[in-house]
Amino acid sequence: MTSSLHLWLIPLIPFAGFLVNGLLGRKLPKALVSTIALVAAAVPFAQVVYTWFQLGGIPLPYVEHIGTWIQTGAFNAGIDFQLDHLTMVMLLVVTGVGFLIHVYSVGYMAHEEGYWRFFAYLNLFMFFMLVLVLAENFLLMFVGWEGVGLASYLLIGFYYLKNSAANAGKKAFVVNRIGDFGFLLAMFLMVFHFGTLSFSGVFSQVAQHPAWQGGFLSAIAIFLVLGATGKSAQIPLYVWLPDAMEGPTPVSALIHAATMVTAGVYMIARAHIIFDRSPLALTIVAIIGVATAFFAATIGVLQTDIKRVLAYSTISQLGYMFIACGVASYASGIFHLVTHAFFKALLFLAAGSVIHAIGGEQDMRVMGGLRRKLPVTFWTMTAAVFAISGWPPFAGFFSKDEILYQAFLSPNGGKALWAIGLITAFITAFYMFRLWYMTFFGENRGEDRQLEEHGAPVHARSDSTLVLEAEPDDHGHGEGIHESPWIMLIPLIILGILSVIGGWIGIPSAMGGHNAIAHFLDPLFGTPPAMVGALEGSNTLALTLAGVSFAVVILGWLCAHILYFAKPELPAKFAAKLHGLYTLVLNKYWVDEVYGAVFVAPLLAVSSYLLKGLVDTGIIGGATYGSAYLTSGIGAIAQRLQSGNIRSYAGWLALGAAAVLIAVYFGFGVHFH
């Protein structure tokens, strides 16, 4: 190799930050804690940027062998880091956005106790996330994979004194574990079939055997998908993400919007060689993606908690990325991943800024009219809203459009995907503008609060001590609603800019751009199979599709404008009319309840009644004590012989004597003469 990049430093520095803050943070002053944390987040970013400029001189993929992790006679796995184009993109996103959010948090969490804990966890997350993207083998990737899960568990449960938070954390971890279960099985299969888990090893073997189609590759791919659905909150395992909003808002921005939840997409892209061999798996991915995109979007329409709306939109956007992977157009998936990281992080941060401003309130019904009070937040948020709902030339437009376009082109059932994607786009535009209007327009409904209107977090307020730690509102009511400090606004602005221009890296040739990111990733993915037939002459098609989707977006905006700005009384009417549908969606299709009833409750019931009650206490315990009592019962009989009466003793003696005599005489054993 030419020059060592010391990739290992990239994850290690955040880990160092975690150790320092985690062990000593309790004692250190806040300033120092935040400095450490920021440095630990900044340095990797700097290094990544530096590496970016080195790229020219290095043959990719570039691999660094740090050491052996597991070695047995049959199998071994190393601690190897690898850098290639995909990793590069991910690194930039993770470290970049990560750093910004660190900065933001310094302001947002300023008044929290356990400040040090928060930053320690944040650094820990960075560490695992970076391991995840840098790993050169599935096992190491799995380290990051579970590690980010752990970090998110810790951060969601940051306000551990709130039951809801603790529950959400646990739920997130366990649901993710279900995904990891798939990942593990996939790895077992790989070990079984390839004898190794390193990317190079596995992929080269697959490449060498063109005969391998579907079969066990499908099995591996499908198990991987199960893992991905867990991490990326797709059907059927998306349920943890909305609850995860219990965590502090920066966490939601970093982990549950920008980075961690995209790990699933990254993993599928990473393993695309396997997926390419398994149409079945790809179809499954596509279906999951589109279903999730649509389904989550519909739920988003009726949510009133600002963060939950964003959560469902995240799920829905991730669905888009899955669609992209499903149609084997990984590049567009990654592209959307990047843009989404920008605007979704921004949305969350802005929402956080709003919440922060009005003192921990998350219920949109009690917001409104904040436009003037929070100008910066408003404008940045606006940029993000336009980006996500896909107005040109905002970032979201290009990436989402690319995905829809690829879907449309893809041979198997692409049209359907495209259609549903389009509808989703409409809904997305609708609920995002709904959020936008409800938050910033109209007059502030914050004064006339009746408790019954309030959502769950408001209930939490009833216990004042909780809220003091729960949300930073000790000054919220003090001097009324106010703009957040600059340290929070700067990241907003930067991300705002990015969500405007971020999409330009992928302007399709049809619109006179030259899809830079796609080309950048080409060496990894090659040209998406769908594109092959469609490259030339399809400019018109591309443009028409773009036009259609834009029209749909505008439609969505119009509806939102009418319902939530022009005629605010209408929604209630609709709700009354379509009552059934309304309640169904309002209760998120009762999925949580169904899961609870179908999986959790039976498990607990079986465990406690059948296993514990019947088997453990009944059979096993019974057998133990039963035999004990039996023996001592026989013992009682043996004692009965001891009547204490000489004559009866003599009787036994006589009988015994007779028995022995007869036994010996007629008895067993050898006969004589």
Add this chain to the structure above:
Amino acid sequence: MVPVSWYLILSAILFSIGVAAFLIKRNIITVFMSIELMLNAVNLTFVAFARQWHQVSGQLFVFFVMVVAAAEAAVGLAIIIAVFRSRNTLNVDQVDLMKL
């Protein structure tokens, strides 16, 4: 002349009667007597066999048994007296303080 086995059978009968007496009699002294009876039965066997084998030792054995019996009688009766002192009954059925 009488075959030895007749003597043996006689002794067996006596012995068994002794056993039965031991089982049936209630008075400790009588119970003890039945033991003496059993010993006598054995003695008869010895003598009979001594006669059959022309062996003096058989008869001497009987002689020793008598001595032993005497000794046992002395001790046994002493014990019986002790029991009578502590319980003031001679009924074996009432000598069952210890059981189970």
Add this chain to the structure above:
Amino acid sequence: MLTDHILTLMIFVPAAGAFVVALLPRKVRIIRWWTLIVSIITFALTLHLPAHFEYGKSGFQFVENYSWISSPAIRYHLGTDGLSMWLAVLTGFLSIVGVLVSWRVIEARAKEFYFFFLLQQTAMLGIFLSLDIFLYYCFWELSLIPMAILIAMFGRERGPRTALKFFIYTFLPSALFLVAILWLYAKTGTFDYVTLHGYLQNNPGLFPAGAMFWVALAFLVAFAVKVPVFPLHGWLSDVISDAPTAMAMVVAGKLGLYSIIRFNLGLFPAQAREFAPVMIALAVIGLLYGACIALIQTDLKRLIAFGILSALSFCTLGIFCFSVSGLDGAVYQFINEGISGAALLALAGFLHERFGTLDMERFGGLAKKLPYMATLFVITTLALIGLPLFNGFVSEFLILSGSFAQHHGWVFAATIGVILSAGYMLWMIQRIFYGPESSMVTDRPAPDFSPREHILLWPMAVLMLVMGVLSPFWIRAIDQGVSALANQPVQTISYLEKR
């Protein structure tokens, strides 16, 4: 030269220490300091093994072999290989842990406690290091007594009853075990493991399959009870929850599993392969069963007990798949279990010291009051649920991936256990440390960790991490120990099918 008798030294230093304890005056401080010193010395001695272990050298090392009794040919034959070496070290380490855990708990009758405690150490080291089956059996039985007495004297309220249960449970099968040993002796005229091993390997099918079947079964059952393997775990939860922490740490797992590998795989490979299907089934059942029951426990120690059952079933699974990785993983797993489980039990013990109860319903929000306790609880828990970078993950991955080749279905089921373990462990954490503070927690003044507790637990936590990252350092030796067993030539005389 002392180092020629290093094993003897290791085994009998604790015994000598115990003897001294018996003579010491009844001053708690003196006695426990003395015991601490003794166990530190023991640990130091055990460290001599890895320091001078010759890798790549097959067979046993540090061997001592003298005739003990001539006419039944019983030898005093000690030795260690990659399989038993780390177990000896672990025992030494845990003896220190045990002393520190009992430091404050044991005030009354400290003399008896530490006397039997040290005796227990001797017995366990003896089990791992003796190569004469008779000698082995002596230590095996000997290990029951201190355990039972300590449970009876120092256990929670139901101590004596539990002690009895434990003793009977383990003593009855080892009676049949003894019969099997004697039968082997009657047939081969030797108790010596090495000789016997060679003998049985060189002329297989020498004895009728039926006889060997029952002999192997007698061995297996005796060990399986001690592990415990699924339906034989009746004693486990009682013992774990009633025994003094120092004993609960060592009662389950390594003794039985080690013996299964050493004897059932070593002496009776064919029979072991015959038992394998049943054992694997039981392992997986036990694994899920333990996890499920742990889910609904309200008593912390019982939860731990069933967690242990579940975690140990992994080992059984790994052992009976006869793949190198599986065996490596199994051995590594029960070493890990020894450390993490001990740590968790220690933590539970500390909790009990502070609050006098382990009923999780009565806890809540403790993390605010005892942050260090909470931190270590979480770390240990994560290690136990096999989070990557912790020791548990390496072993579980090795076991599962190693066993996958033979038994897709079972491994699939076993992997579900990974989900469940996360479930009950995190729920346990949540019920104790998270949520609003319970009245008991607020009322009771409870100090956070004392220096002793820090000294005790942080090294263990670090160890869990280090063992998770640098596993080859340990597995190298283990690998050497078990690889011979995994792929030794076995002509499969299947007794059951023959019938």
Add this chain to the structure above:
Amino acid sequence: MNTTPQVLRILPEVILTIVGVLIMLIEPLHARGKSRRSLGWIAVVGMVAALAASLFQYTLPAGTAFFGTVKTDAFSVFFHVLITGISLVALLVTLDATNAETEGMGEFYALIVFGTAGMLFMTCAVELLLVFVGLEISSISTYILAGFRKRSAKSPESAIKYFLLGSFATAFFLYGIALSFGATGTTHIDTIGKLLASGTTPLLAIAGLALIIIGLGFKVSAAPFQVWTPDVYEGAPSPVVALMSTGPKAAAFAVLLRILYGAFPSLHGHWVPILWWLAVLSMFIGNLGALRQRNIKRMLAYSSIAHAGYLLVAFTALSVDGIAAASFYAVAYAAMNVGIFAVVSHAGEFNDRLTLIEDYRGLAYRSPLLGGAMAFFLISLIGIPFTGGFFGKFYVFTAAIHSGFVWLAILGLINSGIAAFYYLRVVAALYTRPTENSPVRFVPRPTMPLLIALVLTIAATLILGIVPGRILDKAQAAAETYPSITINPPVPVDQPVTETARR
């Protein structure tokens, strides 16, 4: 005929007799109510002398004396040493447990001494007549000793029970001798053996054998002839129980071995199955009966029945190993049982203040030494390694399995598992905190004799458990005085295994 002076062959017996007479002569010199301890010490000295004499007998060449009525060989000397040892400890225990106002201690010591002499005669006699007389001496003296606790109503009861049933059994034994005399025309053990080996086997011999087994089975309290044991042990003074649960039993076992292997080896086809059943019955009845016992002496009585069963297992082995194992087990059992009764009789004193197991609750607190010792003996009785009890069991069952009695071994070891249950209950009691008014608070401090006794027994148990080599060699030597019966063992080795396997 060798040139050894004949008296040397019965030296221990002679010594004991003299000592006994001496005691009786000195006894009247003590005023009534004065302490008789000095007599006790004389007895101890005499016993030590006898022990020394027995050990000295090892130097003698094997041979008979007094016209072939006695025979000193490795076998008899082995049991001489054992029995004198037992009696020595028993005497020490007596010295510890009795006090000045106990009545008639002079006779007490004398009886122990004479009784021991009787047992010694039993072990060295090869003439059934002498065996019979010796048996009577030991029995009668124990009958009397059992009745010595006149204060309690139980003691005479146990005496009368022991006496009546004992004589009852003796009658059977005697009948047995008579019939075997009738079968062969002699009462000399070895001659009987020779005669039976040559030529056909008259039925009389078989019947005689059966009756002899019955008589001796009673003496060793083997089921179904065990009924008397619990009652007698409960009523008798603990020191006496210490003696009679071991000494006469050892002697009786010696006689049984002598007769079975000396006189009736050719009939093994008949007595092996019987002993098999006796062994199994004794083990089960003993252990199961003990399970629910609340009275400690009764519990130990049941346990002694069970141990008789273990010992009988060795008899079936039909091999030198078997005899050796039996002899060794006799020693091991004696050591631990005398030991535990030493503690019991000290704690309960002569009049049994502590009777129930609960009464022993917390003894380990009152006196760690006593509690520890007792626990130790109990553990040895369970048969935990590094104690005599374990090695005893080990040898016994090895022998059994060697001759193919796998099932016997399995049953036996299962029994030892059951036994653990009730022994441990006592251990647990010893180590639970005593209540306010629990009787252990009044347990006196250990006295010098007790300490000696405990040291002796504990040392013996440990030595037997850790370095049994020497003693085992002696047992082996003792066993080799009889040609092991090497007829193909009734059951081929792996048969029980496979045929059960087939089920």
Add this chain to the structure above:
Amino acid sequence: MHLILFFIFGGFCVAGALNLLFQRHPINSALSLIVVMTSLAVLYLLLGAEFLAAAQVIVYSGAIMVLFVFVIMLLNAGREERTHGSKAAYAVGIPGAAALLGALVYIFLSNGSTAKVSDYIVNTHELSRVLFRDLLLPFEVTSILILVAILGAVALARKEH
């Protein structure tokens, strides 16, 4: 002649024994036992053991039975009352005794040794030769036995103070 005597006195024995069994009063039982013993003495004579016959009469009927009677008188034991202490004695014991008898008789009959007892008289000289030469040791040892017996009797009969 011999045969007749055997039957007469054999009959006496059995009759006495049964009488011992059925008499309710110890004295009567004792007396019937004496009958048994004396007639046994006659049988001894028939078997040519005069010395034993004499000893039987003197030691047994004389000494021992006198001792019994004496004790009976001393404790003035009355008629024994039929208490029901034990079912086992009947349920188990009697069959046992019967079986015993059966087995023994069967053995003696199937023994086949129909060796007729020739009339051969042991002369006391030879008797004493064997006793004081071959059986010297047992003879001496019996002295211990007697000593023990005396001791025991004294120790037990002595009243507590």
